[in-house]
Amino acid sequence: MSVDTRHWIGGERVASATTFTDVSPVDQAELGEIARGGAAEVDAAVAAAQAAFPGWAATSREERAGVLRAIADGVEKRLEELANVETLDNGALLRSHRRGVMPRVAHNFRFFADWLEGLAHDDFDTRGHGNHVSWDPAGPCALITPWNAPLMLATWKVAPALAAGNTVVLKPAEWSPLTASLLADIAAEAGLPPGVLNVVQGYGAEAGAALVAHPGVRRISFTGSVPTARHIAQAAAANLTPLSLELGGKSPLLVFADADLDLAVDLAVEQYDNAGQVCLAATRLLVESPIAEEFARRFAERAAALVQGDPRDEATDIGPNIHPRQLDKIDGFVRRAVTGGARALVGGGPNTDLGGLYYRPTLLAGVEQDSEIVQEEVFGPVLTLQTFDGEDEGVRLANDTRFGLAATVATGDRERAERVTARLVAGTVWVNCFFVRDLRAPFGGSRESGVGREGGNWSFDFYCDVKNTVSAPRGWRENG
Structure with missing residues (x-):
């Protein structure tokens, strides 16, 4: 198995001047030298996402859904490779990756493709005026994901963000970076246009901090610790960037x-x-x-x-x-x-x-x-x-x-x-059960376990600018 350890920016592989070593928790073997990104790589990735945004946002729902389903097909074709790489990279059970985790990765893309095509709100009347609710793509999204279930948790975010018509800069955890790189390959092979999905490798204090503070980012979604979330919230506040936080638990x-x-x-x-x-x-x-x-x-x-x-x-x-x-x-x-x-x-x-x-x-x-x-x-x-x-x-x-x-x-x-x-x-x-997770349901935490909910319509509410258009009953020019 071979994994490209460079960044994926604007549809191309990009190296950094420095690297960090990825070590397997299974036997402490060195898996590779990973590109160590920082502000320069983040600037390039956000610029690529901004450039790609108008075109991707303008694609039809059907076209976006088709690309997401093609990504799901790509995940399924490379399921064994993804399972083996992630087991080496984060130490989780290979049998779980084969039977549950990687199939769920493919499901994440298929689910949000299907949900996108059915996304709607009933029109309603206000004193004779018509109301129509729509979901407009928000712009480039910064997605920062943890190491405990790297690809599954990344695609919980990537899939709805792309379905909504946004572009993405994904910063995976430095302790388990490899399957995010493979996802970039799969997405490109599925026909996702250059710049729509970008992957920047690196440390949170360098690449992650630069990403969440970037004024070109219009949404931030983070899964991780409460202390890191506090720093992210402070950075987001400076640009009034909406954010979704899924944090720790003591359940x-x-x-x-x-x-x-x-x-x-x-x-x-x-x-x-x-x-x-x-x-x-x-x-x-x-x-x-x-x-x-x-x-x-x-x-x-x-x-x-x-x-x-x-x-x-x-x-x-x-x-x-x-x-x-x-x-x-x-x-x-x-x-x-x-x-x-x-x-x-x-x-x-x-x-x-x-x-x-x-x-x-x-x-x-x-x-x-x-x-x-x-x-x-x-x-x-x-x-x-x-x-x-x-x-x-x-x-x-x-x-x-x-x-x-x-x-x-x-x-x-x-x-x-x-x-x-x-x-x-x-x-x-x-x-009387545990870990039954349906993507139609809201997901998130209360108190210091998080801010916001994702899943089903909640994901689109977050990753979109929700618009209401009100039309008057009169003032229309008659045709003919």
């Missing part, structure tokens, strides 16, 4: 005593997916007191059966974490929690048998609600276990962080589910 899994306990344990163990590097993960297990002991016992049995190892092996359940800095961060959280009185019921440290970047799936009990391990996002395979008595206490604990991205509820009582979900502060709530 709860509420398990009530009337829940199907096997199902609840399944849901809890599922939170170790992608080595815990999932913003939506329910990392705080809140279990009603009467079943807490049995829940912990069953959970420990299930967690012990998980296979940790090379993510390219079909038998592997948990792969490595992304980077030495991330591993150190995870371990620091756990060590401080244990020093503060927490007990490791499962795991509790790096997997010394494997070495490298593998951290054992961990469950900590004896944690205080106001402790760091309960309040701060770890972004690793680390869960906490707390107990509660009754709905009121469960909801109070669930809502008692500064985040509000998601929540999961396990209960056998439909009325309880309705009462509890109505009180939870979260952008998405799952009941």
Whole structure:
């Protein structure tokens, strides 16, 4: 497999004077030297996006949708290549990339192509005057994406932005840059005009900062950390650039005593997916007191059966974490929690048998609600276990962080589910399930978990300038 590690700007490959090294989390092998962009490359990419915007915005909905479907076809043709490259680049399971992630990448393009063709608002009347709502392309969009699901999360943004008639400058995470480069190749082969999609590689403090502060950008969409989002919001404010932010989470899994306990344990163990590097993960297990002991016992049995190892092996359940800095961060959280009185019921440290970047799936009990391990996002395979008595206490604990991205509820009582979900502060709530994500639904976070919603019409509302045209009933010249 060969991946071009230069930028993609205006339909051409562009090198930089300096590079940075991309290292695989699987075995710490060097994957390549990546072009290290900065203000100059960002200026060139935004200029290319501006130049391409009038032509792409003027294309018909049907033509845009056709190109998006061709990109989806290209993803499907190169699915095996994309899956292998991304597994090497970010360490997620190859079987997940093959069966779920890359097919979802293709679906992202097909979905927004279909939604674009059906995008409409009923005309309505105001005292005899007609109202017509339309969605006008906004202009060049800056899309900054994370490393935990690089291509899928990038295309959640790229697909609706292109469908809306905008041009794009994509800045992928420097820890997992490779599949964004392959996407540029696929889009070009699908007939996307030069300059409509641009990819600038580099560090957030250099390329990313220049991109979000650029006056030529008309939309900013970012997925990542709260501190970075604060910097982006400050930069966007100077140009009054609308932005959408999908940020961190510290989501709860509420398990009530009337829940199907096997199902609840399944849901809890599922939170170790992608080595815990999932913003939506329910990392705080809140279990009603009467079943807490049995829940912990069953959970420990299930967690012990998980296979940790090379993510390219079909038998592997948990792969490595992304980077030495991330591993150190995870371990620091756990060590401080244990020093503060927490007990490791499962795991509790790096997997010394494997070495490298593998951290054992961990469950900590004896944690205080106001402790760091309960309040701060770890972004690793680390869960906490707390107990509660009754709905009121469960909801109070669930809502008692500064985040509000998601929540999961396990209960056998439909009325309880309705009462509890109505009180939870979260952008998405799952009941007796997890990570069921439909692109027709709004997606985003509350509190410090984000700003705005994307998905379905919400995506077009963000990536477009929504216009209402009001026409008078008179004043028209008669023909003939």
